[in-house]
Amino acid sequence: MSRRTRHAAVALVLVAGLAGCGGDDGGGGDGKTLDVLIGANTQYPREFKAWQQSIAAQFKAQTGASVTFEEFASANDELTKIQTSVVSGTGPDVYAVGTTLTPTAYSTGAFVKLDDETWGKVGGKDKFVPATLGISGPDEQNQVGVPFVSRPFVMVYNTELLQAAGISKPATSWDELRDHAKKLTKDGQYGLAVAYKDNYDPWKFVWGMSAQAGNPLVDGRTAKLRDPIVKQAYDTYFGWLTTDKVVDPAAIGWTNSQAIAAFAEGKTGYMALTSTTSAKALDSGATKGKWKFALLPTVPPGATARPAGGVEAASILSGDNLLVADYSDDQDLAFQFVKLVTDQPAQLDFYQAAGNLPANAAALRTLQSDPMLAPVAQAAQKSVATPFTGAWADIQLALTNVVVQSIPDLAQGGAVPVDARLADAQKAAQSALDRAK
Amino acid sequence: MTLIIIVPLLLALYLSLIDLDQYTLRRWLDAPFLGLKNFGEAFGSGLPHAIWISVSFAVLATVATVPFGIAAALATQNAYRGRGLVRAVFLVPYVLPSFVVATVWRTMLQPDGIVNTVLAKAGIDGGLWLSGPKSYWTLILVEIWAAWPFIYLMALAGLQSVDSEVYEASAIDGADWWPKLVRVVLPYLRGPVLLACLLATLNHINNFTLPYVLFGAPAPDDVTVMPMIVYVTSFQSLRFGLSAAMAIVSLLIVAVPLFVYLRALRLDVHDEGGRR
Numbered sequence: 001m002s003r004r005t006r007h008a009a010v011a012l013v014l015v016a017g018l019a020g021c022g023g024d025d026g027g028g029g030d031g032k033t034l035d036v037l038i039g040a041n042t043q044y045p046r047e048f049k050a051w052q053q054s055i056a057a058q059f060k061a062q063t064g065a066s067v068t069f070e071e072f073a074s075a076n077d078e079l080t081k082i083q084t085s086v087v088s089g090t091g092p093d094v095y096a097v098g099t100t101l102t103p104t105a106y107s108t109g110a111f112v113k114l115d116d117e118t119w120g121k122v123g124g125k126d127k128f129v130p131a132t133l134g135i136s137g138p139d140e141q142n143q144v145g146v147p148f149v150s151r152p153f154v155m156v157y158n159t160e161l162l163q164a165a166g167i168s169k170p171a172t173s174w175d176e177l178r179d180h181a182k183k184l185t186k187d188g189q190y191g192l193a194v195a196y197k198d199n200y201d202p203w204k205f206v207w208g209m210s211a212q213a214g215n216p217l218v219d220g221r222t223a224k225l226r227d228p229i230v231k232q233a234y235d236t237y238f239g240w241l242t243t244d245k246v247v248d249p250a251a252i253g254w255t256n257s258q259a260i261a262a263f264a265e266g267k268t269g270y271m272a273l274t275s276t277t278s279a280k281a282l283d284s285g286a287t288k289g290k291w292k293f294a295l296l297p298t299v300p301p302g303a304t305a306r307p308a309g310g311v312e313a314a315s316i317l318s319g320d321n322l323l324v325a326d327y328s329d330d331q332d333l334a335f336q337f338v339k340l341v342t343d344q345p346a347q348l349d350f351y352q353a354a355g356n357l358p359a360n361a362a363a364l365r366t367l368q369s370d371p372m373l374a375p376v377a378q379a380a381q382k383s384v385a386t387p388f389t390g391a392w393a394d395i396q397l398a399l400t401n402v403v404v405q406s407i408p409d410l411a412q413g414g415a416v417p418v419d420a421r422l423a424d425a426q427k428a429a430q431s432a433l434d435r436a437k
Numbered sequence: 438m439t440l441i442i443i444v445p446l447l448l449a450l451y452l453s454l455i456d457l458d459q460y461t462l463r464r465w466l467d468a469p470f471l472g473l474k475n476f477g478e479a480f481g482s483g484l485p486h487a488i489w490i491s492v493s494f495a496v497l498a499t500v501a502t503v504p505f506g507i508a509a510a511l512a513t514q515n516a517y518r519g520r521g522l523v524r525a526v527f528l529v530p531y532v533l534p535s536f537v538v539a540t541v542w543r544t545m546l547q548p549d550g551i552v553n554t555v556l557a558k559a560g561i562d563g564g565l566w567l568s569g570p571k572s573y574w575t576l577i578l579v580e581i582w583a584a585w586p587f588i589y590l591m592a593l594a595g596l597q598s599v600d601s602e603v604y605e606a607s608a609i610d611g612a613d614w615w616p617k618l619v620r621v622v623l624p625y626l627r628g629p630v631l632l633a634c635l636l637a638t639l640n641h642i643n644n645f646t647l648p649y650v651l652f653g654a655p656a657p658d659d660v661t662v663m664p665m666i667v668y669v670t671s672f673q674s675l676r677f678g679l680s681a682a683m684a685i686v687s688l689l690i691v692a693v694p695l696f697v698y699l700r701a702l703r704l705d706v707h708d709e710g711g712r713r
Binding site for chain 2: 076079080108253390405411435
């Protein structure tokens, strides 16, 4: 079938379906409306809505244009919205896209690439925390994401339990964390809360430990999941439950929120992966006034110092970027909006409203004086971007699948045989990288 | 009909023939034409396993719900005090949204959930319900719980159509309850229950919400049913062409019982239901 025939046939089939599915293609300024797609905030919905209203009022005063916020419930909802907008060429003008989804959004080619002029419109790169720019694009010449907020991952620990165990400061290496957890495990008390059943947590441990040991899992177009470093990361992660026995056996069924809830009961020393958004839950449990955030360990398992080539990955680079759709007729207006919400006042307002850390460097500095937040702010600065490739979604899925399929072995105790599963993961990851265009 | 059925169907067929992913989505009309390669890859990957899991799960769930549905219909056929309440209670699993059913069962079947706690008191180790091989039986169990009232409803409708004269005649003939059930009542139910089985099997095969909420994605291999593999391929791997090919195969599989159903329906027009 020739391309022209194919186009004609498909266009004919589609014409009825797509007729009437128009979008808002207004210009900039007075009487215009900017459509912004942003993630819903289920923890602080009222505060989030108030922030939106405040921003809309400021934007109206500055530009004469209105802003409509459209919320999505999950990354999948957002992806669906991106897909339909990309195909139809209509939809939101600005997207708040999660950092790990940014490579996927970039690979669609549907967002404005940022040059010096566009960076200038939003206030310049210098106004952002340098680490947050790490996942704006594959390289400095091909960036699409303007950092909006940061949600770095940290540990939280029970100050009372650590003090009682004679531990003066939280662990800085994974081996030290295991040793602390062993000391803390006794009499119905566990050293560590881990969400083995979570669909997003497990790969973050594996990527972090591997990157610290010098293997970021992707080298150019080659997946490196069968590296002994990766196996050691899985062994360490599984070993907390099976051989070290420092985790509640029920953790094989826990999602992240269940692990937080278990930690909040006050009988666990550390919760290994959380963010500032858990503060509310921690303050409403038995841990009220007895918890602190700490950086995740940055020395890989089996080592007392990072080896050559290892990176100080305190967290994946986590948060949201703002992307402007290239089909938007209101791009100038969109960049004015991006500037407004990434300036210091709006960033601090958003932190107060939703608990997300600012990507604006000056705004973040003002929060570092709060001792409770200092480790989180430090984690934001030491966050490292996951490999920027359109294949990352598949790689992440493959890494998680190793844990999902290993849970029955975890429940049995003893060593978990991951070799065959890692081979499958490597195959899936390499296949995704081979398809990357 | 053209807009709702034929256009999406033709689109799905077209998508299944092209290399459509996040890289080609924007200019999808220019996406490379692959012919049947997506179908080849689908059968070379996890699709045959997913077909086996889906079909076996659907058939087992249907077979298991039939006795429950018929028994419940028989138990609520004759009038007695409180029958209305019993009938209403029987419908509860059916009217609950699938995600509510799955969420409640997911909570109960946690390793330290209420089911294992109760079993432990009886000296039984419940083990893992939501991971590993047992997850397959969990899926069937929860599906049975949620779906049996459909068979019950259809069987009850069948029972309502039995003439009272038939009961009276069998009573005059001195028939006991068992011969009356097997030789008089059940033949009347054959038509409606068979149709209910076909429709229920289709529903089980197409059920996405229940496995997705119960087990999450990626799901354990033992419960990777067809809707799950299509979902993961489409929305997590972003391979829309490949997932369209998988969806087409799913459609063909579902079309087999659908064909049987339509044929049975046509036969019923001439045979006046249970009066055969």
